[in-house]
Amino acid sequence: MISLSLRKRFKNSLLDLSFSSEETGITALYGRSGAGKTSLANMISGLLKPDEGFIKIDNQLIFCSQKGIDLKPENRGIGYVFQEARLFPHKTVKDNLLFSNRSKTPKSRPLSIEEVVEVLGLTNLLDRRPGSLSGGEAQRVQLGRAILSHPNILVMDEPLSSLDQTKKQEILPLIERLRDEFQIPILYISHSMEEIIRLADRLLIIEDGSIAADGTVEELTGRLDLRPLTGRYEAGSVINAQVLEHDRHYGLTKLKFAGGILQVPFLEADKDTRLRIRIRARDVSLSSTLPDKTSELNVFRGKVKEIAQPTHRNAPHADTLIDIGVPIWVRVTRLSIDRLSLQPGVEIYASIKGTSVDRQNLAARKGAKAP
Amino acid sequence: MLSPEELNVLLLSLKVSFWATACSLPIGLIVAWILARYEFPGKMLVDGLVHLPLVLPPVVVGYLLLVTLNPNGTIGRILSQAGIEIGFTWIGASVAAAIMAFPLMVRAMRLAFEMIDQRLELAARTLGASPFRMLFHISIPLAMPGIMTGTILAFARCLGEFGATITFVSNIPGETRTLPLAVYTLTQTPDGEAAAFRLVVISILIALIALAISEIITRKAKARLGDQK
Numbered sequence: 001m002i003s004l005s006l007r008k009r010f011k012n013s014l015l016d017l018s019f020s021s022e023e024t025g026i027t028a029l030y031g032r033s034g035a036g037k038t039s040l041a042n043m044i045s046g047l048l049k050p051d052e053g054f055i056k057i058d059n060q061l062i063f064c065s066q067k068g069i070d071l072k073p074e075n076r077g078i079g080y081v082f083q084e085a086r087l088f089p090h091k092t093v094k095d096n097l098l099f100s101n102r103s104k105t106p107k108s109r110p111l112s113i114e115e116v117v118e119v120l121g122l123t124n125l126l127d128r129r130p131g132s133l134s135g136g137e138a139q140r141v142q143l144g145r146a147i148l149s150h151p152n153i154l155v156m157d158e159p160l161s162s163l164d165q166t167k168k169q170e171i172l173p174l175i176e177r178l179r180d181e182f183q184i185p186i187l188y189i190s191h192s193m194e195e196i197i198r199l200a201d202r203l204l205i206i207e208d209g210s211i212a213a214d215g216t217v218e219e220l221t222g223r224l225d226l227r228p229l230t231g232r233y234e235a236g237s238v239i240n241a242q243v244l245e246h247d248r249h250y251g252l253t254k255l256k257f258a259g260g261i262l263q264v265p266f267l268e269a270d271k272d273t274r275l276r277i278r279i280r281a282r283d284v285s286l287s288s289t290l291p292d293k294t295s296e297l298n299v300f301r302g303k304v305k306e307i308a309q310p311t312h313r314n315a316p317h318a319d320t321l322i323d324i325g326v327p328i329w330v331r332v333t334r335l336s337i338d339r340l341s342l343q344p345g346v347e348i349y350a351s352i353k354g355t356s357v358d359r360q361n362l363a364a365r366k367g368a369k370a371p
Numbered sequence: 372m373l374s375p376e377e378l379n380v381l382l383l384s385l386k387v388s389f390w391a392t393a394c395s396l397p398i399g400l401i402v403a404w405i406l407a408r409y410e411f412p413g414k415m416l417v418d419g420l421v422h423l424p425l426v427l428p429p430v431v432v433g434y435l436l437l438v439t440l441n442p443n444g445t446i447g448r449i450l451s452q453a454g455i456e457i458g459f460t461w462i463g464a465s466v467a468a469a470i471m472a473f474p475l476m477v478r479a480m481r482l483a484f485e486m487i488d489q490r491l492e493l494a495a496r497t498l499g500a501s502p503f504r505m506l507f508h509i510s511i512p513l514a515m516p517g518i519m520t521g522t523i524l525a526f527a528r529c530l531g532e533f534g535a536t537i538t539f540v541s542n543i544p545g546e547t548r549t550l551p552l553a554v555y556t557l558t559q560t561p562d563g564e565a566a567a568f569r570l571v572v573i574s575i576l577i578a579l580i581a582l583a584i585s586e587i588i589t590r591k592a593k594a595r596l597g598d599q600k
Contacts, residue, residue, distance in 0.1 A: 045497050073496040080497040086490055089596045090512045099508070102499030131596075149498045 001185065002153055006043055006053035015039055015209040018053075021202065026179055026186045028196040028217070030230065031206035037189045038083075040206075041157040044187070045080045046073035057152050077102070079151030079184070083158045085138035087130035093141050094126040100149035111182065116144045119177055136167035140174065147182060154178075154186045160195060172198055193230055197221065197238050197278060205229055217276075222327040227308065227319075236280040237328040243273045252297075259325030262352065263297040281319055281331035283353045288340050296351040300324040304346045310334060322350050373573075381573060384549040387461055388529035391469035392522060395476060399521065403480035404506075424535075425474040433538025436467055440539075463540035464547045468529035476525035483517020484510065516592040523585040527578060550574055 003020030015036040021027035031037045042048035043063075044055060052065040057078070062071045087096050097113055117123055120140045130138060139159060146154055159175075160168045176199065179186055190196055196203060196217065203220045205213040213226050220226055221238045241255040241262060253267040255275065262277075269275065291299060302324030310318045318337055320330045330350060332342070342348070373381065406418060424432050441447050442458035450457055457463040487510055495505040511518065533551040540547040542556060554570045557563035 047493050047497070073493070074499045074501055076497075078497065080494070082490070082494065084490070086494040088491060088495070088509060088513075099495070099500070100498040101504065145498065 001059075002044070002055070002057050002187065004044065004053065004055040006040070006050040006055065008039065008043065008048070008050045010036075010039070013209055017206065017209065017211045019204055019211055019214060021185065021187060024179075024183060024185055025201040026175075026188050026199050027202045027204065028200035029187065029189045029204050029206060030191065030193065030196055031189075032191055032229075035191075035206045036209050037191075037206060038157055041080065041155050041187075041189055044155055045078045046071060046076050047080075074102070077150075077152040079146035079149050079154040081142055081146050081154060081156040081159045083161055085130070085133075085135075085142040087133070087138055087141055087145070089130050091129075092126065093122065093128050093130070093133070096130065096141055097122070097126075097144050097148055099145060102149050111148060111150065113148060116147055119181060120144045120174055134167075135163050136170055139163060139167075139171060143171075143174065143178065147178060147184070151184060154184050155189070156186060157189045158191070161190070161192070168195070175199060193221075197276070218326070222321065222329070236278050237326070238276060238278050239326045239328070241275050241277050243267065243269050243271050243275065245271065257326065259300050259302070259328075279328055279352055281329040284322075284328060284330040285351045286320075286322070286330055286332060286336070286340060286342075287349050287351070290349050291351065294351070296353065298352040300350050300352070302328075302348060302350055304342050304344050304348055306344060307337065307342060322348060324350055328352075377569065377573070379545060380548060380550055380553045380570070383461060383545070384530055387464045387468055387549055388526050390462075391465040391472065391529045392476075392526045394465070395469040395473055395525065396522060399473060399476040399480055399525070400511075400518070403477045403521075404484055404510075406477070407481045407484035421477050422474045424471050429471060429532070429534025430538050432470060433467060433535035436463075436470070436535065436539040440466070457540075459540050459543060459547065461540075461546055464532075464536050464549060465529075467535040467539045468532040471532050471535050472525035472528035475528050476521040479517050479521030479524060480514065483514035483521070486517070487513045513596065516589045516596075519588045519592065520585055523581050523588075527581045530574070530577060530581075 001021060003018075005018035006015065008015045013036065017040070029037060029040070039048060043050045046062070049070065050063065050065070054064040054066070055062050057076070061067065061069050062076045062078075063069060087093075088099065091099065094113075097116070117126065120143060122140060122144055125133065125137055125141065130141070133141065139162075143159070156175075160171055163171065172195065175186070175188075178184065179199070188196070188200055200217050203213075203215060203217045204211055205220065205226065207229055212229060213220055213223070218238050218240060221230070221236075239257050239259075241257040244254040244256045244261060246253050246266065247263075248266075251266045252263050253265070253269070255262045255264060255277070257277075264277075267275075290301070302322045304320060305323045305327060306321040308319040308321075316333050316335075317331055318334050320332055320337070320342060321327050322330055328350065336342075340346075340348070402417075402421060406414070406421075438444070439446060440450075440457050440463070442451060442456070447458060455462060457466060491513070492505055492509055495509045496502075500508065530549075531551055532549070533555065536547065536549065537552055537555075542548055542552050548556065550570060550573070554567050554574070557567035557570065
């Protein structure tokens, strides 16, 4: 667990923020480039000195300007995963992995290199030198090296931003496995909502050097006022669900969520597996009456919660937030809003195309709260 | 092939240069590290002092050594009580050579340290490495090609040292008469030309060997760092 409150003045900006994160799981810090994310990571790991404030990890102060505590980076017990791999070029992959001589902390369980190598798929790389690794391979080695330093917490600063899309898809599940198998809390700094939605439980949004919002990923992605901050990813809602049963005959899987039951194409997941699913705003349509005969499997009754102001005067669309037990975003035209007389409080039926819940948007989440 | 006198001169030169280089190596590393990594008041002065032997006439350096380290002076007496005789001995020749070669050594090493990607050093720290461990496992290995170059340059400079040596410890056969001094002596002797020429050839050979070794080591170190990507 980490809690902190820091102030640091830079030439043209001020970083002034406080937060505390959970015992386990991934806490995401989202912010646009230049929001001070890397400076924050550097201050936490001891590479940059804050002007004032404190940082506490598992009830141990590692920095406190009042008490004059300022532990050196090597004594902070923080694993730092950098944007670039920063592997030691003169050492083999194996020696990179074994570099840390930090003894294990009381909290972390002893990790063997074999175990980490196996989880991250590094077996064939052990004798290679960093110069011959691809970007994705190097980043995997860096993850392993950080884990093997027995940290109390892992700070990841945009670990995927230098990789292409395919490589990202290769590393994302590995970060999930690190979270689930090694039980190390992770502070995940990123400007990609896609990554955050897939990985994180809790989300902190940094804007202009301070925390603009703090909540669960589900909550914050459903909030209209944060749209300008998080708007870069494809508009959609994030909901938690649980595998209820499989319909092998039709190749479908039933998912239970707060709004009822959602039928999606067959998922390779055990019963009761908890999932996070994402419903894109453009994959939801609205009708004022219950459609009689329809090809849609997933129709839910709900109420209009909020209608977003169109982005500009002649914009065809206005995103609408519908409450069907959970808030979901719907992308409708302004014409439809007038035709259906949509306004907050109006009852409405929302059809969700089963196919919009694709596998890519699913993240197996042991830690997710029950729907 | 070599006459006993020639062999004597050669071995003495190698001995003087070896000890001069070996003893200044750790000091050179520390000074280079400090100059590469720290900002402090008086840094310009330290930098200037280190470089002084490079720009001063060697005779001046030799004379200054004679004044400060002569056997009857304070430092000379303390050293001779400790059993170290500097004045007019091969040890004194080593001291003179070490001081003359020091700037070359420090320059190469400092440049090597400055070239290291400091982000790697910071990564090492976050992995739990103390500054000491970082230095020996990351910084020095990464700077190795430069450290090697500096060492070999210094060794070669020591072998060639003349002015400071002859001024400080004189030209005593078997004790302080190194290769350059022997060449000089022979050129001053009637009919010494042929013998001097033999020593000149030896000098050239040694220099070429040193350069070749330096090149091989640098190439190996670079290949090991795997930076031809």
